[in-house]
Amino acid sequence: MSTAPIRVNRAPVLTLWAAVVAERLGHAPDTALSLASAVAGTAARAKARRLGLAEEHEAAAPKEGRPAPRRTVRLLGREIPLAEGPEGPLAAEPDGRPAKPGAVRAYVARAFGERLPEVRAAMEDLAARFEPEELNRIGFRLYEAFRPEVPPDVSGWGARAALHLERIRAAAD
Template identity: 65%
Template sequence: MTKASSPIKVNRAPVLTLWAAVVAERLGHPSETALSLAKAVAGVAARAKAKRLGIAEEGDAAMERRDAAPAKPKDTAQLLGRKIRLTHDKDGVVLADNGDGKPSPAEPVEAYVAKAFGDHLAEVRKAMEALAKRYEPGELNRVGFRLYEHFRPEVPPDVKGWGAKRAP
């Protein structure tokens, strides 16, 4: 990514969410589907971190088992190394399954990312899109999570748990 005009302080989750949406769009998913898939990817990553930290709740464990359960290939999408279950909204738009067979809507994800990045959203998105365009879609999907690991916000060594807002 290019250097931001001023420091941006943001948690890792919205960075991963925006990156996953950019990658999903590069793979050809429409914006609404991409945002829904991005939320699912960030959720899987958050549950994995909670498990590593030993703070996973029973509901998280159930979601993790659901994520790992086999699904019919036509009912899933692969994004950044994660298999995401799919469903449709009432208008037939393909969205991520929120865990109980219901679609995970894009609007709250869009609001979440907008709030996290504030006035820097367009600038950060543009930098992520430029990075994504450097890779063919299949390759981007394969290496995309490792790319994210290189630009995600650092968590200081003295911070425990979820970490703190840092500049990416």
């Protein structure tokens, strides 16, 4: 296990953390990955609006012939609509179809490379320190405590910065 920081942008860090939190809440791994992708997507859209890179707009309406999602799950302060997938509930895409957890799994694996197991283990250890409901309530603040800090002189969307495993382990202190 290396103590060197991992160079990564914030989106995959939030995605992995949200998946760990969702699993701690009792969601199956595929459901957790799809929910995590939705959380990271809503956070990215909110940041784009704050930076003036996107305009405010209504959520995309489901396409004709597809029913609007009826159930939602609250994860890290966001209400995520659900759709029924082949293996059970998954986050709903804007058009109402179930999200594809395999794509999220590949995205996280690419982002962390061979360091994924140790990052996931540090996040799971942090998540285990809280009761599930408390973790879901404070989980985004915990993420803010350990997420990579993008230096002020670095510009651009998706800039990489250092993720320190020690900060994940100390986030609850």
